Amino acid sequence: MRAPTLAAALSLALVTAPALTAPAATAAPAASVTGLWRTDGYGMVLSVQPSKATLLQTTAISCLPVDEATRVGAPRPGAAAVYRLSDGNTITLRPGGRPDAAKLHSVGSTGDLGLIRLAKAPATCGAPQPSGPVGTFDVFWQTFAENYPFFRQRHVDWAAQRRRYRPMVNAGTTDERLFEILRDMIEPLGDAHTGVFAGERGFTGLRPGTQPTTRELGVRVKELIDRRDLRGAGKDYAAGQLTFAELPGRVGYLRVAGFFGYETGSDFDYAADRARLAQALDKIITPDRRMRGLIIDVRYNPGGYDALGLQLAARLTDRPFLAYRKRARNDPADATRFTRPQPITVKPAKAPRYTGPIALLTSGTTNSAAETFTQALMARPGRVVRIGQNTQGVFSDIMECPLPNDWNLWVPNEEFLTRDGRTFDGAGVPPHIRTPVFTPAEFAADRDSAFDRALAVLGRRP
Numbered sequence: 515m516r517a518p519t520l521a522a523a524l525s526l527a528l529v530t531a532p533a534l535t536a537p538a539a540t541a542a543p544a545a546s547v548t549g550l551w552r553t554d555g556y557g558m559v560l561s562v563q564p565s566k567a568t569l570l571q572t573t574a575i576s577c578l579p580v581d582e583a584t585r586v587g588a589p590r591p592g593a594a595a596v597y598r599l600s601d602g603n604t605i606t607l608r609p610g611g612r613p614d615a616a617k618l619h620s621v622g623s624t625g626d627l628g629l630i631r632l633a634k635a636p637a638t639c640g641a642p643q644p645s646g647p648v649g650t651f652d653v654f655w656q657t658f659a660e661n662y663p664f665f666r667q668r669h670v671d672w673a674a675q676r677r678r679y680r681p682m683v684n685a686g687t688t689d690e691r692l693f694e695i696l697r698d699m700i701e702p703l704g705d706a707h708t709g710v711f712a713g714e715r716g717f718t719g720l721r722p723g724t725q726p727t728t729r730e731l732g733v734r735v736k737e738l739i740d741r742r743d744l745r746g747a748g749k750d751y752a753a754g755q756l757t758f759a760e761l762p763g764r765v766g767y768l769r770v771a772g773f774f775g776y777e778t779g780s781d782f783d784y785a786a787d788r789a790r791l792a793q794a795l796d797k798i799i800t801p802d803r804r805m806r807g808l809i810i811d812v813r814y815n816p817g818g819y820d821a822l823g824l825q826l827a828a829r830l831t832d833r834p835f836l837a838y839r840k841r842a843r844n845d846p847a848d849a850t851r852f853t854r855p856q857p858i859t860v861k862p863a864k865a866p867r868y869t870g871p872i873a874l875l876t877s878g879t880t881n882s883a884a885e886t887f888t889q890a891l892m893a894r895p896g897r898v899v900r901i902g903q904n905t906q907g908v909f910s911d912i913m914e915c916p917l918p919n920d921w922n923l924w925v926p927n928e929e930f931l932t933r934d935g936r937t938f939d940g941a942g943v944p945p946h947i948r949t950p951v952f953t954p955a956e957f958a959a960d961r962d963s964a965f966d967r968a969l970a971v972l973g974r975r976p
Contacts, residue, residue, distance in 0.1 A: 547595050547607040547616050550635060554628035554853050555844030555927060556913060557661060559636060560618075562607060564589045567597045570639060571915045573656040574846065577639035578916040603784065622784040622819035623911060624886075625840040625856045643918060647687035650919045651680060654696055654710070657915050660846035661927040667940050668703045675699045689919075693717075696923075704940075706881060707908040709924035718924065721907050721942070724878030725952075727816040731879065732771060735814045735952060739769060743965045751794035752776035752787075758798045765972050766805040766868075768798060770826070773883040774818030784819055791822055792865075795829050799866050807972030808868055811875040813902055813951055813964065817882025820911075827890050828863040830872065835860050837890035839931040855931055860890060871897040873968035876943065877951035880905040886930055888943045893933060899971050902951045902964040904942035947971070 551560045552572075559577070561568040569580040583597035583605060594608045606619045607629070616629040644652050655676050665672050679695050687695075689712060696710045697717040709718035720726055740748050740757070744767065748759040755776055757769040774782050776790035824837060837858045845851035876888055885905045891898045910926030917923060929937045938944075949963040950956050956963065 547609055550632040551629040552632055554630060555842035572636055573660055575656050576644055576653045622821050624820045624824060624858045645918050646685055647683050647692050650917050651683045653917055654923055658925055661843055661925050663843040663849050664939055670702050706906055707910055707912050707924060707926040712921040727879045727881060732814050742960060743962055752790045753779040756794050764806040766808045769811040770815055772815055772818050773822040787822060791825055799829050799868050801866050807871045809873045809968045812880050812884040813875045813877040814879050815884035817884055820883045820886045823883050823887030824860055827860045829867050831894055832862050832867055832869050833895045835893045835895060836933055840928060842928045869896055871972060873971050874898055874900045875902050875964050876900055876905050876945055877903045878906055882908055885909055889930060900945040901947045901967050902945050902949055904944050907940045907942035909939060
């Protein structure tokens with residue numbers, strides 16, 4: 515699971531896209547974000563006015579409304595402009611170093627999107643839009659074709675998928691059948707950040723050989739850990755999303771069941787979650803709690819906000835370090851071309867920190883923001899031993915894109931790079947020590963091999 519992005523789509527279906535008119539670039543001051551912009555990658559076009567910003571998702575064949583954001587606060591020349599989306603989250607637009615460039619930041623994300631000023635709207639905006647089952651199919655296929663970077667990595671020929679499935683779609687294709695076709699097209703990707711959503715019907719991918727992060731599994735995992743591993747000594751924080759316990763031998767245990775929902779356990783509210791996480795960590799990582807080792811457990815974690823993962827990482831170091839470098843596919847015709855990588859750095863928090871050895875527990879149900887957190891800790895100064903199984907293998911923010919029939923889709927378009935340029939998309943981050951994790955045999959035997967191995971590893975002095 516990835517936190518909602520700036521494209522938390524309304525998926526408004528229009529036969530004709532809204533006509534956009536761009537204020538002349540020369541009429542806007544150099545430091546103004548007012549005007550018409552396209553994102554570097556991501557397929558987004560923004561029409562920014564002093565009081566509102568209109569967001570549209572574009573491809574070579576479509577231009578569909580995503581959202582209309584309302585300005586927060588009064589405009590100030592040369593200052594960043596904050597706009598509130600319909601879901602309550604915000605985007606911030608910052609002027610660039612020149613009149614034709616700016617930056618967009620989506621709350622909870624760890625990077626910025628580059629904005630390039632447009633003199634006029636794309637030709638598809640204001641033109642008749644694809645419609646009906648065939649139009650929906652075409653926009654679905656085109657959106658993946660222009661944005662998805664991992665076809666070769668996932669061993670899927672996307673052009674062949676079109677040749678196979680498009681003849682199955684016509685004006686009389688039912689919603690049920692169209693949904694099945696779109697699902698069947700992306701299921702072979704095995705990518706948990708891909709999906710198609712049609713009213714009450716929904717499908718998301720999954721890496722073969724792994725299990726989904728269902729609520730039922732989460733309940734079962736927590737019961738096992740609280741009873742067997744922690745023996746009732748665990749204390750919950752942040753609506754139960756965090757559990758901490760002090761174990762014998764001055765070893766701490768911190769379970770992170772999500773990087774979201776710290777107010778209610780389910781909602782996405784970055785500002786509230788950030789404050790709750792800080793409060794919880796202030797109680798968990800204290801100057802008088804002198805831990806000799808710390809187990810961090812993200813084996814069951816569907817993800818959330820990447821920025822909250824870095825907030826936790828900032829409490830685990832006394833020196834800055836590179837978490838990862840982030841880039842996005844930005845050429846609709848070439849899946850090998852990307853934006854310039856943005857370095858994302860972890861900076862020590864101005865609060866009590868733990869800098870000793872860490873045993874990090876991971877599995878196939880370590881997803882998304884839990885994986886970017888796992889990848890960030892690879893460069894942490896000090897000892898971090900990963901124990902368990904490979905993570906799920908999905909790192910990118912999710913683009914939530916509208917389809918012409920009020921449906922929407924998920925497509926990832928980013929890579930998270932290590933210092934030496936590697937990515938773990940598909941295969942996931944591997945453990946140093948491989949053990950079974952939450953298998954039927956482990957549950958049946960009331961066993962938690964990864965936890966036991968972590969205790970043994972931390973029991974040895976570094």
